[in-house]
Amino acid sequence: MLSQVVKISILFLLGFCTLIEPVFSQDQFEFSGKRKRQQINFKAARGLVVVPMYINHKGPFNFILDTGVGITIITDPKLKDSLDLKYLRKMQLYGLGEDTSLSAYTTPFLDFKVGAAQAKSCAAAILDQDVLNLSGYAGMPIHGLLGYDFFKSFKVRINYQSRFLKIYKNNLSIFLRKGNRINLDIEENKPYVNVIADATEHKKIPLKMLIDTGSGNTLSLESYQKSPFPLPNKFVIANLGVGLGGNIRGFKGRLEKLKIGKFGLDSIIAAFPYYEDVAAKITSVERNGSIGNPFFKKFDVLFDYQNSCIYLKGNTTLKEPFEYDMSGLELVASGNKFDEFFVTRVEIGSPADEFGVKVGDQLLSINFNPAEKLSLDEICQIFSSKNDRSLYLEMARGQDIYRGILTLKRRI
Structure with a gap:
């Protein structure tokens, strides 16, 4: 993303x-x-x-x-x-x-x-x-x-x-035809699911995960055996979001495999938040992390809280690889129509950093397409589309405009 x-x-x-x-x-x-x-x-x-x-x-x-x-x-x-x-x-x-x-x-x-x-x-x-x-x-x-x-x-x-x-x-008998039924635990009004993960030097780890359809992270791996979840060999420093308590700091990397029900998905983009920012502050239901909407987008999903289960049926994107932003840019939309895009963060050593982008710069166009004609969704997809893809960017810094080629690089 x-x-x-x-x-x-x-x-x-x-x-x-x-x-x-x-x-x-x-x-x-x-x-x-x-x-x-x-x-x-x-x-x-x-x-x-x-x-x-x-x-x-x-x-x-x-x-x-x-x-x-x-x-x-x-x-x-x-x-x-x-x-x-x-x-x-x-x-x-x-x-x-x-x-x-x-x-x-x-x-x-x-x-x-x-x-x-x-x-x-x-x-x-x-x-x-x-x-x-x-x-x-x-x-x-x-x-x-x-x-x-x-x-x-x-x-x-x-x-x-x-x-x-x-x-x-709720009184209707509804299920997903050819869907895989997976049991849920509804605790303190939130759904939890048990999964099996393969991580660096750890194979077949049982994890209890919150199902979090409001999360923009595919996975968030917060703790394992009451300690920080082990980081993969390759990761980048990342700003993982904003909670009530402020910025959530951490890393982005890949989990080797996650098995949920009958489905096994490989090389999944995962967030690894600082233990003190997230896991150490959770005092209610003990868990290892959460599964977000980018994961469930690969399925047709049926939630059935009354029967404490979820049904998953893979869609046409199920076997497509998980990708992460390859530019090193973080943007926010602003303006009355949310069609102005400003840089809020630049990852050190990323293509955007090498390109010379600074916090506060405005994205004006990509490959001669005005940014105002694109949605933030579309811009995200472009910047996470393909390793070594070259993009012609036009940026503004105050009244000054600069242009050039930015080459995407898969960083994790």
């Missing part, structure tokens, strides 16, 4: 939902009338699933469908005023990353609507500051995260290639 500015959904894993959920109990989503199922089209932003949701009959607002959160999160603080929210209770949140805290509000009286599914008098948390900048990461407006309360209410099928959700009432 081009940018790892946000590791989206590890942000609320520490005590956040335990602070809120005993105070406000949320109703589940339900269909009105006799409806039993519905198909909902979604937007794919950096590979994440973004669904339209109405709040108090206003919207639609863009929410990331995120199994890694246990309560609905409004990440755009401007909605606090535009929705005229009342009965707000202020609180301090502490999360993963460096040692900082963040103010947020809770409110118990919101009505949500996704497609024909509604939930009334629900609780939500509203961030006081947009520290995560999910909109800049996704390249489109993002207003929040929708998690457990949606998944517990339905059987949820995600077809990444066709970009649609299908949601079914």
